[in-house]
Amino acid sequence: MRTAVIGYPRVGKDRELKFASEKYFKNEISENELKDTAKRLRRENLDLQKANGIDFISVNDFSLYDNMLDVAVLFNVIPDRYRELSLSETDTFFAMARGYQGEKGNVKALAMKKWFNTNYHYIVPEIDDNTEIKLVGTKPFDEFKEAFEHAENLKVSIIGPFTFLKLAKYTGDKNISDFEQVLAKEYVAYLSKLGENGVKWAEFDEPYLVRDLTLDDIKLFERLYRVILAGKGNIKVLLQTYFGDVRDIYNLLTQLDFDAIGLDFIEGKKSLELVKKNGFPADKLLFAGVVNGKNIWKNNYGKSLEIIRKLREIAGNDNIVVNTSCSLLHVPYTLESEHKISDEYKKHFAFAKEKLSELKDIAELADEKDIKKASASEKFVANAELFKNRVDSVDEKVRERVSNIKESDYERSPEFKEREKIQKDKLKLPLFPTTTIGSFPQTIDVRRNRQDYRKGNISKEQYIAFNKEKIKKCIEFQEEIGLDVLVHGEYERNDMVEYFGEHLAGYVFTEKAWVQSYGTRCVKPPIIWGDVSRKSPITVEWSKYAKSCSSKPMKGMLTGPVTILNWSFPREDISIKESILQLALAIRDEVLDLEKAGIEIIQIDEAALREKLPLRKSDWYSEYLDFAIPAFRLVHSGVKPETQIHTHMCYSEFTDIIPVIDAMDADVITFEASRSDLQILDSLKENNFKTEVGPGVYDIHSPRVPSVQEIVDALGKMRSRIDDSKLWVNPDCGLKTRGIPETKESLINLVKAAKTVRG
Structure with missing residues (x-):
């Protein structure tokens, strides 16, 4: 037979293609060396x-x-806009993928979407x-x-x-x-x-x-x-x-x-x-x-x-x-x-x-x-x-907790309209509030600090002190340029899923199990080995410290249960529903602890909500949405009305599931829109979307810096479809993979654009 x-896989055993490509982009190696x-x-x-x-x-x-x-x-x-740059064949290819900003022009990249499921x-x-x-x-x-x-x-x-x-x-x-x-x-x-x-x-x-x-x-x-x-x-x-x-x-x-x-x-x-x-x-x-x-x-x-x-x-x-x-x-x-x-x-x-x-x-x-x-x-x-037995895979306490979930645990009160008024009165944010999605650039020294701590080269106290200094400077920069809702930068995190997995029981972690996500971006999905539960608070101390550095609203940053599952290698011995509910209860515990610590805005990212969505619509509800959406509500249903819940989604087709996204009952949702020419906005309007929204005003997966006018124009398109009182201004994803100079310039332009539109 x-x-x-x-x-x-094409990136190589040690991600050789990724590193060679990045060197080529920086003109550190020739095209022949890349090839x-x-x-x-x-x-x-x-x-x-x-x-x-x-x-x-x-x-x-x-x-x-x-x-x-x-x-x-x-x-x-x-497209002609790439031909007109008169670049080499290889550089034209990369301009289409990443965008181009240089002496020959300033052109956005082509749209990027998830490859099926x-x-x-x-x-x-x-x-x-x-x-x-x-x-x-x-x-x-x-x-x-x-x-x-x-x-x-x-x-x-x-x-x-x-x-x-x-x-x-x-x-x-x-x-x-x-x-x-x-x-x-x-x-x-x-x-x-x-x-x-x-x-x-x-x-x-x-x-x-x-x-x-x-x-x-x-x-x-x-x-x-x-x-x-x-x-x-x-x-x-x-x-x-x-x-x-x-x-x-x-x-x-x-x-x-x-x-x-x-x-x-x-x-x-x-x-x-x-x-x-x-x-x-x-x-x-x-x-x-x-x-x-x-x-x-x-x-x-x-x-x-x-x-x-x-x-x-x-x-x-x-x-x-x-x-x-x-x-x-x-x-x-x-x-x-x-x-x-x-x-x-x-x-x-x-x-x-x-x-x-x-x-x-x-x-x-x-x-x-x-x-x-x-x-x-x-x-x-x-x-x-x-296939007869797997050690350490069953936790009866976790399974009992899942079995005891009640229907009322999936519902938050009061209803959105009432919460929206309470939150506006409390937070007192300006029109078109500005924020970021969460992460800031992970520079070499940040990664080295984490590696040194893992290897035992520095003490826990040294590791924490370094990250606190980074957080402090990050917050100072955000205050300096005038962002309205701040984040702590996530310097302690290696990956938005792996980081949480490391603090949850039931996970196994790899050293070099890299998988290509797009282009030069690789991720290292953790493996769900057994029943999942939270061992202890995960983000609370970092968020408390960040809050102490500013009087402005500070977002607590979490990854949602659906994304944690979809960006892990899941178990095959239990259902997706069971896995998601276990994760939802673990993240719910973290949400409630953040609220107790005084964090008034909590973002629960569900970047990968659509990934496990069956490709056939006839299977959407019976096999996924009927438990994935309630699981998200389970995570945040226990918070007070004045606690504002955000979520974030990126690079998927969302237009056909807009009512479902609204049913997540978050207070604010941010999503990728810059590469898709804001097509999702028409769907929001058609479906009378109730949730406040922050369509990304610029593409963070490209190194190019958007001008103030470009962002102003994007906001103009958004305002024609979204009520001013519901519109937020933000990048389309986290800034972890970007360089510091381009990040600073882009965010400065973002704030200037928001102020221009307010005027």
């Missing part, structure tokens, strides 16, 4: 997969920033009426030639035209129908060029197929692929889907002239049912995604082999390929870098490299014709043993 991998690093990482990934006997190794799954952006550049979808962010292609779609790039062909020198079992992957068109943004009068045929023809040209280079297999990734599809969507997909498949020549085409099942289009997929179809049997609830009910063509390969590409727990060989056994009965012995459920981009590189986790825990995990071994094991076990013999093998028995 053959094996395949949809995609592999040499990228080439070395691609070779390492290839060699790893080759060594593990992977039969279908992906090429072109690598990117210097983002694969959607790669496709845009490949097919000449480059993951924490990965993709760059949104922008198609205007003048866009001339044509195959101009060479990246896939160059990377195939490079890889073919070392391996022959290659498939060249690319995001398919349907997903590309559905996720793109159209800025003029034209829409998808105006571009579909020309894009289809250019994909034919792409296949032709692959053929010229000796490519045997082409993979088209179409994750959009797992969403709810309309009849128009299905017709669009069919039109695109009738053209593409008619021109495929001798190349075999794999249609790869992931993140769900393809119930709306399965029969069409099996009828079209694809040589192989990839289905997700982890998140695809109906994938097995679809194959059993409708059959599978004998002339196609079925790439069966049975190894989870999004979580780090060991694969249950028994379950995977049972799926494969059932598929074999339908598709035949030789037509099944053991595959990952999605790209391994979403898991860390390797367990080999983890030296502090005990083997008692580590034996339950599999990162990207270890998942290659799992694919090989499953294929070998599946090849054993005698099921009893396979079940008695050493590998199978050792794997089965892992």
Whole structure:
């Protein structure tokens, strides 16, 4: 039985790509040096997969920033404002991703959104009426030639035209129908060029197929692929889907002239049912995604082999390929870098490299014709043993507390309108109050202080004294420029989820389990090992100290339960609902302690609220929203009316869940809006959004500094849709990753803009 991998992590075992890219941005290394690093990482990934006997190794799954952006550049979808900068090809690519500010101009980056139900962010292609779609790039062909020198079992992957068109943004009068045929023809040209280079297999990734599809969507997909498949020549085409099942289009997929179809049997609830009910063509390969590409727990060989056994009965012995459920981009590189986790825990995990071994094991076990013999093998028995018991995972007190939650615990009183008046009378903030989302730049000395404390190089007293000095200076700066609601800067925090996880029972932490979030940004999600509870107050002393440094309102900064879960690697032995409620009770304890300490504004960030939202609307409430939204209310329902509750969300599609967000019953919500051209504002107005709002007035994921006039103009657009009494002024996210000079200049301009509009 053959094996395949949809995609592999690209930042490197030690984040080599991240550091090389950042050096390139600072002109510390040349473009050739950056590309040499990228080439070395691609070779390492290839060699790893080759060594593990992977039969279908992906090429072109690598990117210097983002694969959607790669496709845009490949097919000449480059807005004029970036061409007019007259930069090199590489610098134009990065300008689209990060924005540009320099001697050649000042241009914002393209929009950035979450990639389906993951924490990965993709760059949104922008198609205007003048866009001339044509195959101009060479990246896939160059990377195939490079890889073919070392391996022959290659498939060249690319995001398919349907997903590309559905996720793109159209800025003029034209829409998808105006571009579909020309894009289809250019994909034919792409296949032709692959053929010229000796490519045997082409993979088209179409994750959009797992969403709810309309009849128009299905017709669009069919039109695109009738053209593409008619021109495929001798190349075999794999249609790869992931993140769900393809119930709306399965029969069409099996009828079209694809040589192989990839289905997700982890998140695809109906994938097995679809194959059993409708059959599978004998002339196609079925790439069966049975190894989870999004979580780090060991694969249950028994379950995977049972799926494969059932598929074999339908598709035949030789037509099944053991595959990952999605790209391994979403898991860390390797367990080999983890030296502090005990083997008692580590034996339950599999990162990207270890998942290659799992694919090989499953294929070998599946090849054993005698099921009893396979079940008695050493590998199978050792794997089965892992799922019998996990030490330290159950806390009966936590489970009892969850079972005792009452319906009244989810409701806050009095109602929003009455609270809003009480809070305005107490806080006495000006019109268009200014604030930040929470974190301030984490400079080298801040990170070194934390590392020195962890390593025992400095005492706890020294560590605290350093952070208090940073907090004091941060508050002095905020007062100096005139911000209205202050924050303490979060200098004690490594990550908004990992920091809280470190103070909660039930978590396991890694050393180098980095996962790419976007571009050069990597996160290190903690692992939820067992039942979760708060061990002791987490943020209270830092917030109390910050409050003592100023007479202005000070926000206490917390991460909400949904985001903590979504940005951790979750358990698979209990439900998402159970995990979220455990976390909600732990954060509720922290909220109430902050209030007791005199903190009058508490921000509970739910940046990742949408991430676990099912991709199909029919599943939204039954599988997620019916418990995720009440869980947020559970966190803050116990506070007094005068305590103002804020929350924050970023880089997701929110327009279709605006009523749900309002139902969180926060007092103020801030969210990303700068890259999305404030599109969410129309939805707020249409839904009579009651909560006070702070749409981000500038993009913190770009190094460019917004002018005062740019922010004034943004506020003007906001005021046409949001009542003045409900509008806050803030950046679109935390400032942790930004440099100090650009942060200071941006915030000074933000305050000036707010004062200008007040005037």
